[in-house]
Amino acid sequence: MEIKIYKDKQEVAEEFSVYFLEKVKANDIFHVAxxxxxxxxxxxDVLAENFADQVDWNKVHFYWGDERCVPPTDDESNYKMTVEHLFSKIEVPEGNINRILGEKAPNGEAMRYANLLEIDLDREDGVPQFDLVILGMGDDGHTASIFPHEIQLWNAEDHCVVATHPDSGQKRVSINGKVINTAKEVAFLVTGASKAEKVEAVIKKTEGSEVYPASLVNPKSGKLVWFLDEDAAAKLNQNPS
Known part of the structure; x- marks a missing residue:
């Protein structure tokens, strides 16, 4: 595990973008969730503004680790956010963008997306393998859309699962833990003081931390990188890089 701590959210974004660029350049084809x-x-925003012409976007194939079950025009859509902040500003082939169809019936869409991953990606022990999975972490320790109250979905048989937000009841389609841990590399992007407690619990494996899905992220490749700001890393007692 590698832990990188930066001053603020902006610096995290800038340093992660450099890291992302290096990963893309090292591969002929790059599949990212x-x-x-x-x-x-x-x-x-940083990728679009600073690196739009430094990346061969033809070789980057985009997927999502999770998506809310809303239409692509909805403000809650992860896809819509990515279009507004990245895809609308770079030259990327439409065929390289593989969105989860949040407007479809969740169970059917989870099956369709799992099948798409099986077709598009190489498989390791029968599990689709991304070159990179980018994860966030919620204040409750959830990651992708695997929440603590549904932690059993982590090891679900299906590569994609239907999750339910514990408060709103909103349905989401998410990759499962096997897909996350099969990735060649996994990167957490976590910022803000509200995350500090869970960051400490998950990274230090404190007692009881196993109830947080984020604590189950342990890629077989051994390549796990945390990109944190000082606020999120406040309880780790480490100096900023």
């Missing part, structure tokens, strides 16, 4: 949330939004 994107995350929603406020930090990826800034990452997409």
């Amino acid at each position: 994107l995350s929603g949330g406020s930090t990826p939004k800034i990452v997409f």
Whole structure:
């Protein structure tokens, strides 16, 4: 595990973008699972503004680790956010964008997306393998859309599952833990003081931390990188890089 701590959310986004660029350049084809949330939004802005012409977007194939079951025009859609902050500003082939169809019936869409991953990606022990999975973490320790109250979905048989938000009841389609841990590399983007407690619990494996889905992220490749700001890392007692 590698832990990188930066001053603020903006610096996290800038440093992650450099890391992302290096990963893309090192591969002929690059399959990445994107995350929603406020930090990826800034990452997409940085990529579009600073690196749009430095990346061969033809070789980057975009997927999502999870999506809310809403139409692509809805403000809650991870896809819509990515279009607004990244895709609308770069030259990327439409065929490289593989969105989860949030407007479809959740169970059927989870099956369709799992099948798409099986077709598009190489498989490791029968599990589709991304080059990179980008994850966020909620204040409750959830990641992708696997929440603590449904932690059993982590090891679900199906590569994609239907999750339910514990408060709103909103349905979401999410990749499962096997897909996350089969990725060649996994990167957490976590910022803000509200995340500090769970960051400490998950990274230090404190007692009881196993109830947080984020604590189950342990890629077989051994390549797990945390990109944190000082606020999120406040309880780790480490100096900023």
